[in-house]
Amino acid sequence: MKVKSILAGTALALLTSTAAFAGDVRIMWYSDGVEGEVMKDLVGRFMKENPGINVILDNVAYSVIKEQLPVQLEAGNGPDIARVTAIKDLSRHWLDLRPLVKDAKYWDDNFGAQADWMRPDGSNQISGFMTQITLTGGYANKTLFEQAGVEIPGPKATWDDWATAARKVKESQQIPFAMAIDRSGHRITAPMLSYGANYIGKDGKPAPLDKGAKDFLTKFVNWVGDGSFSKDVWVSAAGSTYRAAADDFINGQLAFYYSGSWQVANLATKIGNNFDWVAVGSPCGSAACTGMPGGAALVAVKYTKNPKEVAVVMDWFAQEKIVKEFSERTLFLPGHKGVVDKGGLDFKTDNAQAKAALTKFVEATKTTSETALKLPGWRWSDTVYAAVVTRIGQTLAGELKLDDAFQRIDADIAQKVKDAGQ
Amino acid sequence: MTSPSPTSSSSSRLGALLMAPVNALMRLIDVPLRGLQKSTGIGGMAAFFLAPNMLIFGIFVLLPLVINFVYSMTGGTAFFLAERNFVGGEQYARLFTCQNYLDPMSCQEDAFWTAVGNTFWFVILQVALMILTALITALILNRDLAARSFWRAVFFFPVLLSPVVVGLIWKWILQRQGLLNFILFQFGDTEPYTWLTDRTWTFAATIGVSIWAHMGFYALILLAGLQAIPKDLYEAAEMDGTKPARVFWRITLPLLAPNLLVVVVLALIRAVQIFDEVYVLTGGGPGTSTLYLTQYIYETGFASALRNPGLAAAASILMGSVLVVLTLIQLGIGRKNENKGKR
Numbered sequence: 144m145k146v147k148s149i150l151a152g153t154a155l156a157l158l159t160s161t162a163a164f165a166g167d168v169r170i171m172w173y174s175d176g177v178e179g180e181v182m183k184d185l186v187g188r189f190m191k192e193n194p195g196i197n198v199i200l201d202n203v204a205y206s207v208i209k210e211q212l213p214v215q216l217e218a219g220n221g222p223d224i225a226r227v228t229a230i231k232d233l234s235r236h237w238l239d240l241r242p243l244v245k246d247a248k249y250w251d252d253n254f255g256a257q258a259d260w261m262r263p264d265g266s267n268q269i270s271g272f273m274t275q276i277t278l279t280g281g282y283a284n285k286t287l288f289e290q291a292g293v294e295i296p297g298p299k300a301t302w303d304d305w306a307t308a309a310r311k312v313k314e315s316q317q318i319p320f321a322m323a324i325d326r327s328g329h330r331i332t333a334p335m336l337s338y339g340a341n342y343i344g345k346d347g348k349p350a351p352l353d354k355g356a357k358d359f360l361t362k363f364v365n366w367v368g369d370g371s372f373s374k375d376v377w378v379s380a381a382g383s384t385y386r387a388a389a390d391d392f393i394n395g396q397l398a399f400y401y402s403g404s405w406q407v408a409n410l411a412t413k414i415g416n417n418f419d420w421v422a423v424g425s426p427c428g429s430a431a432c433t434g435m436p437g438g439a440a441l442v443a444v445k446y447t448k449n450p451k452e453v454a455v456v457m458d459w460f461a462q463e464k465i466v467k468e469f470s471e472r473t474l475f476l477p478g479h480k481g482v483v484d485k486g487g488l489d490f491k492t493d494n495a496q497a498k499a500a501l502t503k504f505v506e507a508t509k510t511t512s513e514t515a516l517k518l519p520g521w522r523w524s525d526t527v528y529a530a531v532v533t534r535i536g537q538t539l540a541g542e543l544k545l546d547d548a549f550q551r552i553d554a555d556i557a558q559k560v561k562d563a564g565q
Numbered sequence: 566m567t568s569p570s571p572t573s574s575s576s577s578r579l580g581a582l583l584m585a586p587v588n589a590l591m592r593l594i595d596v597p598l599r600g601l602q603k604s605t606g607i608g609g610m611a612a613f614f615l616a617p618n619m620l621i622f623g624i625f626v627l628l629p630l631v632i633n634f635v636y637s638m639t640g641g642t643a644f645f646l647a648e649r650n651f652v653g654g655e656q657y658a659r660l661f662t663c664q665n666y667l668d669p670m671s672c673q674e675d676a677f678w679t680a681v682g683n684t685f686w687f688v689i690l691q692v693a694l695m696i697l698t699a700l701i702t703a704l705i706l707n708r709d710l711a712a713r714s715f716w717r718a719v720f721f722f723p724v725l726l727s728p729v730v731v732g733l734i735w736k737w738i739l740q741r742q743g744l745l746n747f748i749l750f751q752f753g754d755t756e757p758y759t760w761l762t763d764r765t766w767t768f769a770a771t772i773g774v775s776i777w778a779h780m781g782f783y784a785l786i787l788l789a790g791l792q793a794i795p796k797d798l799y800e801a802a803e804m805d806g807t808k809p810a811r812v813f814w815r816i817t818l819p820l821l822a823p824n825l826l827v828v829v830v831l832a833l834i835r836a837v838q839i840f841d842e843v844y845v846l847t848g849g850g851p852g853t854s855t856l857y858l859t860q861y862i863y864e865t866g867f868a869s870a871l872r873n874p875g876l877a878a879a880a881s882i883l884m885g886s887v888l889v890v891l892t893l894i895q896l897g898i899g900r901k902n903e904n905k906g907k908r
Binding site: 210211213214217218219229232319374375378379380381382383384386394525526528529533536537539540541542543547551559562563 | 640641642643644645670675676679741742757759761762764847848849850851852853854855856860864867868869870872873
């Protein structure tokens with residue numbers, strides 16, 4: 144009798160756990176700032192409203208999203224939903240939510256502008272939505288500039304103007320470096336475009352590095368050489384590994400830091416009252432004063448076992464009120480047309496510097512170049528970014544001459560295009 | 566003759582009671598096994614007992630090895646084998662396309678040859694220094710030291726740490742605003758030194774850190790060897806007035822040779838496979854100065870946006886071949902020593 148009871152209990156437990164598994168939706172999430180906490184709170188609310196669906200939020204490092212998720216997806220695995228930045232490159236793995244969401248028109252109307260960024264070329268699939276729209280841009284340590292008696296360059300200032308001003312601050316304030324830019328192909332693309340670079344060839348495939356790209360890369364390498372730009376971030380890894388220089392700026396070690404709008408919450412939280420800082424947009428080159436748009440998207444993965452539940456989750460998080468609340472609490476620029484058009488976003492921060500920075504980034508979107516707007520939806524962006532970072536990193540470490548680096552970048556990209564065609 | 570105490574008789578009864586189900590099971594198994602032995606003979610029984618192990622070995626070692634080899638013959642960026650095209654030896658040809666193997670920049674896959682060169686120098690220097698420090702440590706720990714067990718634990722402790730922890734600890738020590746620069750600053754050095762962005766220092770750091778992390782393990786093996794050397798040999802040498810250096814060269818080192826051989830082979834294999842702590846400590850940088858073979862394979866196969874699983878598989882087959890050669894050398898030397906002992 145006892146044995147029978149134990150067996151019956153075990154069977155019941157198995158059935159319950161299987162039933163729970165059937166309703167599980169696993170989200171792979173990374174955070175730049177406070178959005179992990181906000182998401183956790185929102186997930187809790189979702190589950191209260193939808194008791195039949197169990198959402199598991201896996202908070203992971205950005206490197207996991209960048210390096211491990213693509214491998215999982217290629218193997219036909221992965222989470223049910225993921226927050227990603229390589230949205231076009233991996234678009235063949237996203238689930239088409241069009242037949243699953245409650246109102247496809249709502250999705251088209253509000254997220255249509257960036258829908259191409261995250262779906263295979265030529266399809267009308269709904270893959271997900273942007274959790275935030277980002278724009279690269281610079282930050283200046285206002286306190287250091289004031290203490291050095293150097294005026295912060297104005298809105299039309301060039302990269303050369305910034306380098307000159309930041310060097311003066313460095314010398315006056317005895318900081319290790321004048322400027323830094325994240326070790327990222329996306330970040331360094333913005334100044335390359337400002338100097339007239341055009342990555343996209345006539346056939347839609349990558350074009351060889353042009354004069355604009357080479358002009359900025361030459362300046363950049365020279366600036367690192369003379370100590371204007373931080374060398375540490377760029378030589379601290381091999382290959383295309385991502386490294387941010389935010390900590391150096393937060394620690395007051397830099398006069399100017401080039402990163403992007405997603406850093407606002409991070410800087411506001413970590414810098415606090417230690418010093419004053421301002422967002423300054425993207426410095427100008429000879430062709431433009433552009434930043435690089437981008438962002439992170441919440442996308443559904445087509446290998447999910449629970450597509451219906453996934454669609455319910457996506458519908459809930461895509462609601463206008465939820466997107467608005469998420470943006471206000473995370474200090475991210477929303478990617479929802481309705482929220483943007485209605486305006487009235489009340490960013491939840493007492494930090495005047497953070498609010499001013501967000502306003503500055505919204506302003507800076509007006510100077511974004513045509514090429515910059517195309518790149519997030521271009522299939523080969525990540526390939527070009529990876530080749531540039533790898534080879535320029537080697538050049539800065541003294542392994543390659545700049546001309547050889549240019550040749551290697553072109554060769555690496557051509558090889559990748561060839562590999563992809565095999 | 567003494568009669569068994571009541572305690573020992575009750576414990577033997579308890580033992581018999583506990584063994585009863587085991588004995589019953591053995592008797593149950595015995596019948597079919599006897600039948601099997603009759604039909605297959607002794608040789609067949611050996612195969613029968615080896616089969617489970619061989620099955621596990623086949624599934625988890627041999628099959629992946631074969632699949633890896635097949636991958637190395639395919640091209641494209643897809644991961645599923647079915648979606649990949651057969652390209653024959655193209656990946657190997659790509660790895661070996663080079664004008665001068667000593668100048669990686671003249672090779673098509675410059676990162677591979679850089680990694681090969683880095684790994685070669687790392688193995689030579691790290692293994693030599695590792696064995697030297699492990700031997701010195703073992704010799705010291707074998708002496709009558711105060712708190713000897715404590716010191717043995719101290720030297721063994723890093724072995725227990727996760728490689729990621731080792732990498733992070735040393736990163737915090739060596740980075741620009743790290744502990745080492747802080748200490749140097751106290752002694753009047755005002756300019757922080759960039760240990761992890763200087764090619765030479767970073768390479769040296771990877772060797773030093775890996776020795777720190779693993780030396781305790783090898784020292785323990787050597788210590789066991791030292792303790793197995795008969796004491797009377799040393800006493801005889803002492804009575805003959807032999808100098809300590811001669812004792813070391815004529816008694817300690819020859820009798821420690823089998824342990825040293827094990828340490829050399831293990832350290833060599835581990836050094837060729839170096840990845841985890843270096844990946845955390847330097848990420849392979851600055852540039853590619855600490856990019857070793859395993860990281861190259863990982864980056865090429867999985868991490869980079871320029872990833873190519875076929876090329877990574879080809880590189881791993883080549884690396885595996887080197888490890889097989891090293892193992893065969895170990896087996897050869899081991900057998901030679903064994904035969905010498907028999908004679």
